[in-house]
Amino acid sequence: MHRYQTIEVAAQGPVLHIRLNRPEVRNAFNGTVVSELQQAFAAASTEASVRVVVLSGNGKSFSAGADLAWMQEQAELPKERNQEGAERMARMFLSIARCSKPVVARIHGHALGGGTGLTAAVDLAFCTEDCLFGLTEVKLGIVPAVISPFVMQKIGVGRARALFLTGERFSGAEAQRIGLVQRAVPEAELDGQVQKAVDELLSAGPAAVASSKELIRAVGSLSLEDAIPVTSKWIAELRATPEAREGFSAFLGKRKPNWIG
Numbered sequence: 522m523h524r525y526q527t528i529e530v531a532a533q534g535p536v537l538h539i540r541l542n543r544p545e546v547r548n549a550f551n552g553t554v555v556s557e558l559q560q561a562f563a564a565a566s567t568e569a570s571v572r573v574v575v576l577s578g579n580g581k582s583f584s585a586g587a588d589l590a591w592m593q594e595q596a597e598l599p600k601e602r603n604q605e606g607a608e609r610m611a612r613m614f615l616s617i618a619r620c621s622k623p624v625v626a627r628i629h630g631h632a633l634g635g636g637t638g639l640t641a642a643v644d645l646a647f648c649t650e651d652c653l654f655g656l657t658e659v660k661l662g663i664v665p666a667v668i669s670p671f672v673m674q675k676i677g678v679g680r681a682r683a684l685f686l687t688g689e690r691f692s693g694a695e696a697q698r699i700g701l702v703q704r705a706v707p708e709a710e711l712d713g714q715v716q717k718a719v720d721e722l723l724s725a726g727p728a729a730v731a732s733s734k735e736l737i738r739a740v741g742s743l744s745l746e747d748a749i750p751v752t753s754k755w756i757a758e759l760r761a762t763p764e765a766r767e768g769f770s771a772f773l774g775k776r777k778p779n780w781i782g
C-alpha cells in the first residue's frame with residue numbers, strides 16, 4: 522500500500538479507512554493533504570477488494586478545513602498558479618463525491634470550512650451531537666467557494682444562504698436536522714453507528730451500490746419526463762446482471778446472497 526505523509530490509509534477486510542492525520546493543526550488540509558486524499562480516493566475507486574471507505578480524522582477534531590497558512594501562501598502565487606491550486610482542491614472533493622465505492626464519514630470535534638465541505642461530499646456522514654460545523658469562511662474574509670456545490674447539493678440553497686453569509690457555527694444535532702449528516706449521536710455511540718452503516722452497505726450488492734450512486738448523479742438533473750428513458754434502461758440492464766440474478770435467487774431461495782465469488 523502507498524505511503525502517505527498526511528493521511529493514514531488502512532484496509533480492514535473490505536473496509537478502507539482513510540484518516541486525516543495532521544492532529545497538531547486539527548487536520549487542516551494543505552496541498553499535500555489535497556493530493557494525498559485525491560490519490561487515496563482514486564485508488565479506492567479502482568481497487569476491487571475495497572467495498573466501503575470510511576473517512577475520519579485523528580486527534581481532537583475531524584478537520585479545521587483549509588490550512589490557513591497554506592491559503593496565505595497560495596494567495597501570494599501568480600494568479601494562474603493560485604487558481605490551479607484551488608482547482609486541485611475542487612477535484613479532490615469531486616474524487617470523494619464520485620468515488621465508485623460508498624464513502625462514510627465519522628465526524629467528531631470540529632468540522633469547519635472545508636471540514637463541513639468534506640462532510641457534504643461523502644455519501645453518509647455520522648457525527649457526535651456536540652461536534653461543531655460551520656461555513657466559517659466569511660469570518661476570515663473569504664467564501665466557501667470550492668465546497669459550495671457539494672454543500673448546496675446536500676443542504677439546499679435556502680440553508681446555504683443563511684449559513685454561508687453568517688458563518689455561524691452549528692452543532693451536530695443541527696447538522697442532522699438540516700440533512701448535512703445522517704445522524705448525530707452521543708460520542709460513545711459514534712463508532713457503533715458508523716459500523717451499522719458499513720454493515721448495511723456490505724450486505725448490499727456491490728455493483729448495485731455503485732450503480733445507485735451513478736443513478737442519483739444521472740437522474741438528479743432530469744425532469745420527471747426526461748428521466749423515463751434513462752431509468753427504464755437502467756433497471757432493464759441492472760436486473761439482467763449476474764449480481765441481480767444472485768440477489769433474486771437468494772431471496773426466492775430463502776438464503777443470504779453470495780455477492781463475491
Ligand code: COA
Pocket residue numbers: 545546547549581582584585586587588589590631633634635657658661
Ligand atoms: N489552518 C491552519 N492552522 C490551524 C487551523 C487551520 N484551519 N485550525 C487550527 N489550526 C492550528 C492552530 O493555529 C493551532 O496551532 P498552534 O498550536 O501552532 O497554535 C493548532 O492548530 C491547534 O488549534 P487550536 O485553535 O489551539 O485548537 P482548538 O482545539 O482549541 O480549536 C478549532 C480547534 C478548529 C476550533 C480552531 O483551531 C479553529 O477555529 N480553527 C479555524 C477553523 C476555520 O475557520 N476553518 C476554515 C478555514 S477556511
